[in-house]
Amino acid sequence: MRQTLRILRKDVRHLWPRIAVVVFLAAVYAYIEAIFPRNPMLMFAEGGCGLLLMLAAWFVVVSVIHEDRLTGNNQFWITRPYSWRSLLLAKALFILLFLNLPVLLAQIAGLAGAGLSPAHYLPKLLWRQLGFAAMSLAPVAALAAVTANLVQFAMTFLAIFAGLYALFLGMAVTVGTDALAWGSAGPVVVACQSAITSLFGVSICVLQYSRRATTAARWLVACGVVAPWIFATLVPWGAAFAVLAKRSPAVDPTAVRLSLDPARDRNAWPGGSVVRPHQDVVGISLPIHVTGIPAGMETFSERVAVTVETPGGETWSSGWDSLNAIRRSTQVSFLSKQILPGAGSPWLEANIDRSFFNKFSTTPVHLRITVAFTLLGKPTTTRLTVSNRRQPLPDDGFCYLQSNTGFPSPLCFAALRKAAEYMVRLQPLETGDVQEYESVESLQPTGTLNVFSIWERLSSGVGYKPPPSPYAVFFETRQAVAHFERVLDLQAVRLGEM
């Protein structure tokens, strides 16, 4: 331990200007977070400061690792009685004390400054620190451990990023971006990816510090870069959703039932099917009922799996296709059509392989449709008035309702809490159609780089077309309360009629 502390002191002595920059940025960030609820115009400053803080943190990690560089044979410490454990522990302690701790304290100060109880949010903050260390600091440290200097680190980092990005672009073109959108199952996969990344990061650091096997460590880095993404492509979506379903509360089997609506004209579906590029499929649409949605709750279909069995024993299955969904026949935005209940009748849309369809379009087949649902509950409703004043939301949230050229635009945040779904409802005070605009977070992830922010954005900030007459604005949120599957079994149906 003594050696660890000596090395730590040496590093602090040399790197104190960089530490000072991080601490200063953290202090500024804390101030911004504290006054943010009263000054949401600091949104860009908050984002910018958060980015700078993250970059400064990476810079300090690389600096401290390169203080006792591991690559090469000319470092003075190689022939000194350094214990590799002491060295590694000293670096870890440095990162903990001068990166994790200032950020944590900044977040705590931000909460306290905003009048919230830090103790109430401490578990979430600690969990975030773990994520920060696992997903951000450990990989950076690992890359620093296999590079000789900052230039090499920066070049390698950028090259990895460019390569990964190009890979994703290729996947998006071939597989389709929707297949990469995991919806509610996303966090399950992200958690696994985080575990893989941090495992690689730690392993690489241990390998380098114990053996300075730079070549092997670099290969590990290459593996560590692709492994999380290979995992994401190999792991079936269904398995991830099953994990989600297993962890969520049980849902009454009578809730959310699917049935066919034979009375509805099957040709009345106004929408078209959505296909991926290079996909030769035929879209089918089934008029269905979705009943038993608990009062005050909503649901939406994450993905739908369609299996077709012919009398002759041939089978075709779509797998959990993200383009298959239950949608309402209204003219609202594409994504909010999936939220039930709502205006318009629900239709089940699915794509069937064209050759299979052509072969069996007139044959009575067994159609088994499995729908993965997410139930949205714990609704909160707040009436907003157009003004520049902060309006409180339940659970430490707040809203500002602006008007951009007459289009009301709510800007809403909550402390360390996201909403699975939000709705903006414009309700005429006298007569007229209620306009509802819904958005589901998992179907349309915003993706922020600001990993430190304690203020989660609940709404997108877009403006909505108002009714012509005086109206009231309501902001509603819901949380995901359960995940489950429902099956619709149809015997002897003809695909050609759909």
Add this chain to the structure above:
Amino acid sequence: MKRVTQVFRKDAAHLWPQILIFLAMLVLFACEDPTYTSQRNHGFPSLTNLLYLLLPLSCWLLVIALVHEETPIGHNQYWLTRPFTWTDLLAAKALFLLAFVNLPVFLCQAAVLAANGISPAGHLTDLLAKQVFFLALLVLPVAALAAVTKGLGRTILGGLLLAVPLAMTAALLAYLAPGSGWGGLAWIRASAVAAVAFGGAVVVLFLQYTRRRTALSRAVLAAAAMLVLLLWATPPWQRAFVLQSWFSTQQIDPQAVRVSFDPRHDVPLPAPASNLTPPHGTRLDIPIQVQDIPPGIEVAADWTQVQAEGGGLAPWRSGWAVNWGIRHEPTGKRWLIVFVDSDYFDRIKDASVRLHGSVDLTLFARTSSLPPDRFADLDVPGIGPCSIMKLRCLSPLPRAILAVVSGKSFLYPPANRTDDYAPYPTSPWFGPLQEYSVPAAFEGKRPVTDMALVLETPVAHIQRSFDFQSLRLADYLSADN
């Protein structure tokens, strides 16, 4: 010239990895810029956001590496006692920047324009202007910083030490004095900032390469940074409006467009708050008439200055303020929006006050009218390709303002008219296009045959005075306070 190309070739031979990475990031960004790609269904928005950050970093990495090839800092560099002239070195570095930074960015931007149906040749001056601002604001300052620091680590640290206090001060100034931007004249301020940044960087590079006076160069760099900040924080400066008025294309009779008090108007209904940063003070809505407006002309207020006298108190003066404006309702009624110091208002509100001052106005003329096709994309003159379905346009630099009229009245009034009068783009960013919202929605069953898209362009910038006697300010207290 031979020595210049010798150094240039050497730099290219050594820095090819940095060049490749920068080019890769640039191409990725060009393919992925959400301004013109549909990113809503993107499976990885965080990566795209990271690309926004890493693209300039990769550019800066290249610039820093270029300068550090022959760093002016230190006494042991081999080239110090070699017959390198400083002109050779600087010329070689400049050539490298042009070839591997400016040119790829220019070509990428031209390709993006072409891919979005905009002719690059038709916007050549815009693209070149962007290159100037890109060089002045994003490239040369970093080169100057690299010239006064040794090693990438010191450069990053120096950058943080400069950037953090600058950014903080800028944010603090914006917070303390909200609404103090320059509105449509922001391009003048941006141009001044770019000129100072460019000049400061050039001086630093000159000092370092000719004399290696590092301490002095650092002082110059810090001074230039402070000057940039001061310029940015400068309150609206009337001479800028005089400069803007030189761009007027139409002569306005000095007797036309007169601002006078309208005693018949009432206080307007509460207006929707248009942004989260209202100016400080108590808002007054003074009913006015704007007389003798030339036909086909709309009027918008840029900057306003007001002085209040009376009530036995010392006069109060506002200074030039942006974003106060003139509120204009479809009924034809207008109000001059004024923010008075709250303490002063409390003391004077019931007294008889003289309110006088000046207002900088920009006059907009309707230049063309287009029948909107609900489902088609249009190429709107002065703007660029517009998608009515998606409610947006793409433009390197919008030179007109879009509105929707039904008959003679605005169905959807134009977006803030006074946003930008820039004759050239002043953004140094890599993306060449701005997204411009179409203030229209053709949903539902309403027929579109009675609508038209109209374009307005600013044609004159004038200043008019006003002098309102014997006002009781409390009578004009805005409902939006």
Add this chain to the structure above:
Amino acid sequence: MNCAIRTYDLTKAFRRTPVLNGISLEVPAGSIYALVGPNGAGKTTTIKVLMNIFPPTSGRSEVLDADSRRLGPRHFAQIGYVSENQELPDWMTVGYFLDYLAPFYPTWDHALAGDLLRQFQLTPDRKLKDLSRGMRMKAALASSLAYRPKLIVLDEPFTGLDALVRDELIEGLLARAENTTIFISSHDLAEIESFASHIGYLEQGRLRISEELETLSARFREIVLTFETAPELPREWPETWLQPETAGTVVRFVETQFDPEQTAANARRLFPDFRDMASNGMPLRSIFVTLAKASRDAR
């Protein structure tokens, strides 16, 4: 021009630390001038001032008839500078380094460059960072000789090199230096002695000696006086006699201004009864050790 380098009361201080104190020297054109002195004497600083790497605090210096503060590319095209501390572009190969520098020198001789590579046994494809210390110095020297400079300045070129490499460097230097002035600083007095024509001794920023080596060697002698009985040292002691010591019936001292007759006369005057006087030449090392000790004793 009959002097390649001149300094006039040259002074240099870093902040409040004086490093050079009024150095005035002349390096005749065509000479091989060795600047020697203990560690920290100011040799490297002197060279860097001459090369316009540091500005002088006061005084001035001239290099190839130009004020050293105005040394620029035109002058550097005629000067070769090699230093043990110089940062070379490590990523370049030897061959690329020479090819890269060639266009900067109007008098660059590619054939000579090739000869130097062969003589120094340098592989053109090897990167500078992969070379040993000795090979690096050879590469630096080759890159400074290939254009036949009028002045070669070498700062501690032999530090850390083995005898063979030193020989090779000196041989390569002398073979190409017929009409060239060489200004070299070094600790290696034995090597310097073998080829230097002029010597300058720097101590604590002051130039104690600056003269031809032959003259220096001629005027320094170790004098040994032999007596019948153990003598006493006289109270009067000439200033030019250093490091006196007695050992039995022998008195030794170093004469710094040896003249066969005058020295003998002075010895007879102070020691009337010495039996024998021997005068032995001194190697450079011994001369400077004597001077250093005398200086230390004086302090």
